[in-house]
Amino acid sequence: MTLDARIGLRLGALDLDVELHAEAGEVVALLGPNGAGKSTVLRCLAGLAPVDSGRISIDGVVVDDPADDVFVEPEDRPTGFVFQDYVLFDHLSVLENVAYGVRARGAGRGRARQSANEWLERFDLADHARRRPGALSGGEAQRVALARALATNPRLLLLDEPLAALDAGTRATVRRDLRRHLETFDGMRVVVTHDPVDAHALADRVVVLETGRVVQAGTLAEVTSHPRTRYVADLVGVNLIVGVVLDGVLTTPTGARVVIADAADGSTLATIRPHSVLLTRGDSVASSVRNTWPGTIVDIDRLGERVRLAIDGRLPLTAEITAAALDDLALRAGDRVHASVKATDIEVAPA
């Protein structure tokens, strides 16, 4: 079971030329700035926009190939779509929303309702079955949208910015729920997002899109440590650290300790921007900085005037310094350094 897509499309100012692959059970995140064409890629996969050139095949079945005059209508594709801000049917109850797809595919009312009830049960929505979508919270609406899409048994699930419509307070909880629910689905998933934290939480692999082109693809760790463009470096190329917080100290699975400013106890995701990482040569340092970790430079990546260094140690980090600073310190791969980060420069989110 695979997704193979080459999408060429001109739409207004957007000139899209993207290749995308996904394997069974895989979650691919499409990352990119606004206007990069992420949502348009999803629309092409779902059949909501036909491609001008290229070819899309899902599970070996070609669903769009203008050269061969093949176009499968959205209702006949094995895809499920979760829209940004969900687009639930306001004139139907929550139950009817989830039953809609099964009904539309020709099942009787009874069977559709039974299947919808099972999905509502699975998504902890049973109490809301009779309510109208307008009366739901953002997180609940998202679960309804997800249940509605999954109820038709898609092989490929497409999610367009599933967390963007939520406020910061509920985002972390909903993200965790979404990950849990996505894990129970064994088909392929493509998630559009512009937040690397979401990508980290939800995806196995990321594809970064800029102005209609794939600029980089790989695991998030690969992309983070070797960003190929300014955008990737600034937005995606952050250090993501997973660990458990106790009394203001985060401990990673490898045993590194990170002092953070304000965070509740529990499982936490910390992000450190590479340019917040200070590097000093040698073995011992004394400063006001609370977080200092020894490490070895394993890789140096030049990106114009800035340089990215991959530092291996108990806490692997990516640091970004200027080319001039690199020359001043005369740093080379293999050198021992100390990396320090101010506690206030670390952003945290519950994981």
Next chain:
Amino acid sequence: MRLPLPALLLAGIAVAFFALPLVGLLWRAPWSNAWVYLTDDTALTALRLSLVTSLCATALSIVFGVPLAWLLARVDFPGRGAVRALCLLSMVLPPVVGGVALFFALGRRGVVGQYLDDWFGVTLPFTTAGVVVAQTFVAMPFLVITVEAALRQLDPRLEEASRTLGASRWYTFRRVTLPAIRPALVAGAVLAWARAFGEFGATITFAGNFPGTTQTMPLAVFLSLETNPEEAIVLALVMIAVSFTVLAGLRDRWFGAATQPAGVAS
């Protein structure tokens, strides 16, 4: 909300402007003889004919007008503006002109009418069917314009969501689009019905004035003005009562909802 005094005053004058003619009619109504005129054969026949033809015209307006509104709202084709203007023309045309045009198109010697006559033996002018055609001609634009506006305001992603869930275009139209535009559809249908019910000019030009087949209420009112003004007043009041009941029954929310972006989820 409280309106500023000048606006309140002007609005009050507007209400009076619409109320006064009604007061005038009520003032002059021959109340003692009203029942005689009401149960008069001419009046009852005309009223029944008016109700039947205006409802037929409304049904035709819905059947053809909704797809037309859909075409105008959703399909971007060259000359769409011209097509829309053409379809709405009869709203602003003097109805008599519309009737004359219909006559030359669908009359027995008309462009299309002669074939209707030769091939199918169908004659429209001076028949009840002709009344329905004339009424539909002037009434349908009211439905089209209302429904098109609602379709334009509808979030297209609602229909897209339906398609991705496995629904065909037709299923989507019935289960998502129609319910979402229902308030506008009801408002448009009522406006079209009201226009058809009050139709005079196109009807008398195209269908003539035969009691029982083409003499609708407005025609009966007009003719009795010549012969029996008292009867005209009673018939006019009947028309007003029927129309007022329907329009008053149109709850505010139909009009309100028709102008809101309908159906967008939270």
